[in-house]
Amino acid sequence: MAAVGGLECGPSSSRGFLEELPDDVLALVSAMISPQDVMRLSATCRKLRDACSADKLWLPHCERINCGIDCYSWRSGVESYRALYRFMISVRSLVGLWVHQNPELGNLVYVTWGFVSVVGVRIIPQELGPRGLDTGLLWAPVFEIIGHPDGSLALFLHGRENNKDFCYPGRFRQSSSEPNVLLLEAEPLPRQCSGPSRAPRSPNSPLSTETSEDSAGEECTKRPSKSLRVGGKEKNRNIPSERITFQHLGFGDRRRVLENLAPQIALQVPGLASGALFPRRNGKKQVQQLDLYQRDLAMLAERRERLSWMYRFGKLTSVMQDPELIIHGPSCEGVPSDYLLKHLCKPADEKESQPEDVPGAKFRSASFKGDGTSLADNGLSGMVDGWKKNSLARFVLDKMKSLIGKNGEESRVVASSTAAGGSSAQLKRLRLQEFLKQSKNVGLLLHATKLKLDFYRAWPIMHNNKQFALYKIPEQRPVEGRDYAGLWGGTFGWPPGKPSEDKPGRALFFLLLSYDESDEGRLLIATKILEGTHYVLHPNGSAMFTAKVDEFSSEPFPWETGRDGLPVDILNKYQGEGIANGYGFRYPGSKPGDLFVQGDGFLSFVWRESKVVLTMERLDLQGLLEIGERVPALPHVANFAYLTKSYSNVFAGSCGAPAITYGTLSPGSLVTPPATVRTSC
Numbered sequence: 150m151a152a153v154g155g156l157e158c159g160p161s162s163s164r165g166f167l168e169e170l171p172d173d174v175l176a177l178v179s180a181m182i183s184p185q186d187v188m189r190l191s192a193t194c195r196k197l198r199d200a201c202s203a204d205k206l207w208l209p210h211c212e213r214i215n216c217g218i219d220c221y222s223w224r225s226g227v228e229s230y231r232a233l234y235r236f237m238i239s240v241r242s243l244v245g246l247w248v249h250q251n252p253e254l255g256n257l258v259y260v261t262w263g264f265v266s267v268v269g270v271r272i273i274p275q276e277l278g279p280r281g282l283d284t285g286l287l288w289a290p291v292f293e294i295i296g297h298p299d300g301s302l303a304l305f306l307h308g309r310e311n312n313k314d315f316c317y318p319g320r321f322r323q324s325s326s327e328p329n330v331l332l333l334e335a336e337p338l339p340r341q342c343s344g345p346s347r348a349p350r351s352p353n354s355p356l357s358t359e360t361s362e363d364s365a366g367e368e369c370t371k372r373p374s375k376s377l378r379v380g381g382k383e384k385n386r387n388i389p390s391e392r393i394t395f396q397h398l399g400f401g402d403r404r405r406v407l408e409n410l411a412p413q414i415a416l417q418v419p420g421l422a423s424g425a426l427f428p429r430r431n432g433k434k435q436v437q438q439l440d441l442y443q444r445d446l447a448m449l450a451e452r453r454e455r456l457s458w459m460y461r462f463g464k465l466t467s468v469m470q471d472p473e474l475i476i477h478g479p480s481c482e483g484v485p486s487d488y489l490l491k492h493l494c495k496p497a498d499e500k501e502s503q504p505e506d507v508p509g510a511k512f513r514s515a516s517f518k519g520d521g522t523s524l525a526d527n528g529l530s531g532m533v534d535g536w537k538k539n540s541l542a543r544f545v546l547d548k549m550k551s552l553i554g555k556n557g558e559e560s561r562v563v564a565s566s567t568a569a570g571g572s573s574a575q576l577k578r579l580r581l582q583e584f585l586k587q588s589k590n591v592g593l594l595l596h597a598t599k600l601k602l603d604f605y606r607a608w609p610i611m612h613n614n615k616q617f618a619l620y621k622i623p624e625q626r627p628v629e630g631r632d633y634a635g636l637w638g639g640t641f642g643w644p645p646g647k648p649s650e651d652k653p654g655r656a657l658f659f660l661l662l663s664y665d666e667s668d669e670g671r672l673l674i675a676t677k678i679l680e681g682t683h684y685v686l687h688p689n690g691s692a693m694f695t696a697k698v699d700e701f702s703s704e705p706f707p708w709e710t711g712r713d714g715l716p717v718d719i720l721n722k723y724q725g726e727g728i729a730n731g732y733g734f735r736y737p738g739s740k741p742g743d744l745f746v747q748g749d750g751f752l753s754f755v756w757r758e759s760k761v762v763l764t765m766e767r768l769d770l771q772g773l774l775e776i777g778e779r780v781p782a783l784p785h786v787a788n789f790a791y792l793t794k795s796y797s798n799v800f801a802g803s804c805g806a807p808a809i810t811y812g813t814l815s816p817g818s819l820v821t822p823p824a825t826v827r828t829s830c
Contacts, residue, residue: 175200179209180206184210184238187201187206187207187210204224204231207233214241216237216244216262218237222446223264225450226264226296226298226450227296227300228299232296232300236296239302239323240267240302240323242323242326242327243269243294243328243597244260244267246258246259246260246636246661247260247619247620247622248678249619249791252685252795253685253796254684254685256271256790257659259774261774263426264428264446264449264450265296266293266294266295266296266426269291269292270289270291270426271288271290271788271800272288273288273801274657274681274798274801275287275657276681277654278654284777285773285776286777287778289783290782291782291789292306292789294321295456295457295460297457302321303460304319305317305318306788308782308786309781310415310784310785315415315417316415316456317411317414318416318459319414319593319594319595320594320595321595322596324597324598325598325599328597328598329602330597330600330619331619331621332396332597332598333407333596333790334403334593334594334596334617335406335410335591335592335594336395336591337591338589393583393584393587395594397580398580398581402577402580403617404617405493406493406591407786408785409489410484414593416459425448428445428446428449429441429445482590483592484592485589485590485591486586486587486589489585490586494582494585605690606665606674606676607622607623607661607663607674607676608676619790624636624663625662625663634662634664635661635662636660636767636768636770637662637752637765637766637768638657638765638766639657639765640656640657640763641655641656641762642762643707643762644708644712645711645753645764645766656681656682658681658763659680659768660677660678660693661678670698671697671699672696672698673723673744675694675754676691676693677691678690682798683797683801684796684798687734688734688735691737692728693763694727694728694754695726695739696723696743697724698723701721701724702724702743704722704755706722706745706755707760711749718747718748720748722743722745725741726740726742727740727741727756727763740757741756741758742754742756742757743755750766750767752764752765752766783800
């Protein structure tokens, strides 16, 4: 065996060389390799396994995630930096902007970091007063995912009922490293699979060699239930033998399951847990800012510890301040399936689902007995022959399934059931029963997945509005050549941010500016994702304006002075088009305008004909939330995804009765609708 530098080369000598390295040197080496390679190294021997679990080795990997958090402060909430990395790598892809089409004035959820947690908060449509953005933003909690000391995950959905705040515990599952859709679902929870979610394994984080709980959960419910098998063999081909998932259920059944499940797992939030969800900033002296930050971290750590205890063991009493805790059963175990079967599938309905005078009822009844009785023993062999005649139709429908996915499969099942004398309503009820019978308990699930989405410019096209879902918006970062990309906030009127006597506040518009290439050159597109009005004028995802950044404008800016009476300094100006009334609500028109870039960092778009101006400034959303005000949330399921079609501000009701004012500003027939004045709750 060859020798280099007096050392014998080979697998055993290489391992011995690494074993002799000092811990500091090994930490430096491991910082230059991927976490996957660190885990492979830890599997070589016991000594390296212990060395690869050291904090100094995993700290650089935590900092490399570059999410702007204080890893040193978070270390007090977990067992090790390895556990912290496991948590951070599992949820970092959730951070960003998430939206839904309903209500049309905007449904914007921002996911950000808390304390060993990520929190999703909804930005409330609102107006700005005389102080502008200095007062922060109104927001309401939607969900949060906290990390247990070992790095496992716990989901809490937020909601409010009977003037009380509640948390609804569940599990989080991520089936893609870069999810673009968040689905709120219910899932069967076998006893051996219930409990907190472990950080899912992915190509980015192979941190565990044991089977993940999510895969174990799929394994536990992979086989069909007994009611689908006769004499140990599967006989009924109407219902698919694979696992029935939540998405196989009809929309009405999905809604009923969630609405019946959530109240049964609700945990009344103690006073401490209803406070801030992330550390706040302070614009005063640095010493005071640091002191406030440390106090917030201490409060958030205590809050997280209490929520973690509630998730694992049970409920807190509503009257106790200091925890003497009364256990009412583990909250993470979900709701017994029998309870949901009793309330969602009533015995009378079950009896009605299989009347004796319906053709094929006896056939289905025998197939689902599970007592080993054959079809021939029931005198139904002739009916079986009749079913064989439909083999060609089933073959065609099976091919359709492969083309259009699960909806095609559901159509096949419905068609086969209807051909046998059943109905789609009966099949849906049967499918719901089989979904609930797959396990003893049913729990709440937040499923992060990646779907193939089409985009109209920067807005995702949501074909299926019957999903309890949030969709992620890809946000362009400002770089050279794309200086104005990112999130901006704007108001109509000049000077910006100065309310008039007849209008005490101005509606705040959230605009996502992004660049796109077209035949006419580069375009800067301002997509509206939220407007602070009381009644919407244009649909969610509309382009408030587009500017041709390769075509300069010769139009002068209509005003000489700004908000402080100082001269307006215009650096650049571009031609473009601004939104205006068009053919119906869904098809707005456009009129010529110009985009002006000011020296103080503001952007202003002016409609040429009406001289109406929309002035924007770049938003630090995290900072605005930290100095903003928390308001009450909506009831559980609606708080996550408000699916009812609405053109008004449904979120303003959580802040009390809004004051309504009316404006007359009109950019090309654009009339400012009634607006909600920001009020304290």
